Amino acid sequence: MAEESPYKPFYSVLVLAFFCSLLVAGAAVGLRPLQEENKLQDRKKNILQAAGLWQEDASIDALFADIETRVIELDSGQFVPESSISPPEYDQRKAAMNADMGESIPDPDDVAGLGRREKYSLVYLVRKNGDINQVVLPVRGKGLWSTMYAYIALQDDFKTINGISFYEHGETPGLGGEIENDRWQAGWQGKKVYDESSQEALTVGKAQGDTPEKYQVDGISGATLTTEGVDNLVDFWFGSNGFKPFLTRLQETGGKYNG
Numbered sequence: 001m002a003e004e005s006p007y008k009p010f011y012s013v014l015v016l017a018f019f020c021s022l023l024v025a026g027a028a029v030g031l032r033p034l035q036e037e038n039k040l041q042d043r044k045k046n047i048l049q050a051a052g053l054w055q056e057d058a059s060i061d062a063l064f065a066d067i068e069t070r071v072i073e074l075d076s077g078q079f080v081p082e083s084s085i086s087p088p089e090y091d092q093r094k095a096a097m098n099a100d101m102g103e104s105i106p107d108p109d110d111v112a113g114l115g116r117r118e119k120y121s122l123v124y125l126v127r128k129n130g131d132i133n134q135v136v137l138p139v140r141g142k143g144l145w146s147t148m149y150a151y152i153a154l155q156d157d158f159k160t161i162n163g164i165s166f167y168e169h170g171e172t173p174g175l176g177g178e179i180e181n182d183r184w185q186a187g188w189q190g191k192k193v194y195d196e197s198s199q200e201a202l203t204v205g206k207a208q209g210d211t212p213e214k215y216q217v218d219g220i221s222g223a224t225l226t227t228e229g230v231d232n233l234v235d236f237w238f239g240s241n242g243f244k245p246f247l248t249r250l251q252e253t254g255g256k257y258n259g
């Protein structure tokens with residue numbers, strides 16, 4: 001009887017490992033478009049939720065058809081023509097890291113811990129009789145463990161919050177992860193981002209002295225650091241390095257801005 005090669009088990013394991021890796025790589029590549037589509041649908045759902053337009057039994061795409069997606073230049077607050085940047089193809093996160101499309105934020109201004117900022121942002125508009133009736137803005141900022149991503153919808157005075165929806169973060173479930181809690185998010189409704197003199201005035205967490213309730217959102221107990229991160233992201237995105245130039249244009253034109 002011929003003696004078996006001592007290397008045979010080794011070869012068998014190698015061949016098996018090779019086919020398994022092919023299978024895993026094939027699945028990862030093959031499923032990527034599906035994952036991307038699911039991510040896109042989830043973001044649309046969160047935009048609808050922030051705007052109070054989400055309905056459990058309706059199709060996301062049908063509901064989203066009422067929302068106009070545009071790109072703005074953050075510094076000027078002006079709309080960017082679709083021929084320059086096409087909203088469906090614009091990847092804001094990649095743009096922040098790009099040498100031409102993004103820029104680093106000087107330390108004193110970087111209150112949300114972002115490091116870099118994109119020059120252009122997507123915005124989502126809901127119109128009524130042709131005028132902008134609601135605007136949904138993508139915001140993000142550092143929490144305790146992660147960058148937290150959310151959409152914030154403002155009513156037609158462009159100062160009052162209609163809703164917020166956190167859709168991606170790596171905070172601890174039950175602690176910082178409570179930013180996703182519907183009850184906590186409901187507490188943002190009706191709060192004012194700007195005061196009478198158009199200064200950013202919303203505080204998330206501990207109220208400072210006699211802060212009126214309309215400028216104050218409760219913090220999450222046991223998650224002081226995540227709460228601070230949320231407070232900071234509000235400060236950044238509603239300040240002059242964020243959406244303030246755009247929101248000022250909407251406030252001044254009563255939602256008729258089209259430039």
Ligand SMILES: Cc1cc2nc3c(=O)[nH]c(=O)nc-3n(C[C@H](O)[C@H](O)[C@H](O)COP(=O)(O)O)c2cc1C
Binds near residue numbers: 175
């Ligand atoms: C395992 C673990 C996970 C935690 N996750 C969070 C978190 O996601 N967000 C947060 O703000 N604090 C988190 N904390 C708590 C912080 O370490 C810190 O104690 C807390 O933010 C302080 O809040 P307090 O002043 O309300 O106690 C976590 C603590 C532990 C031990």
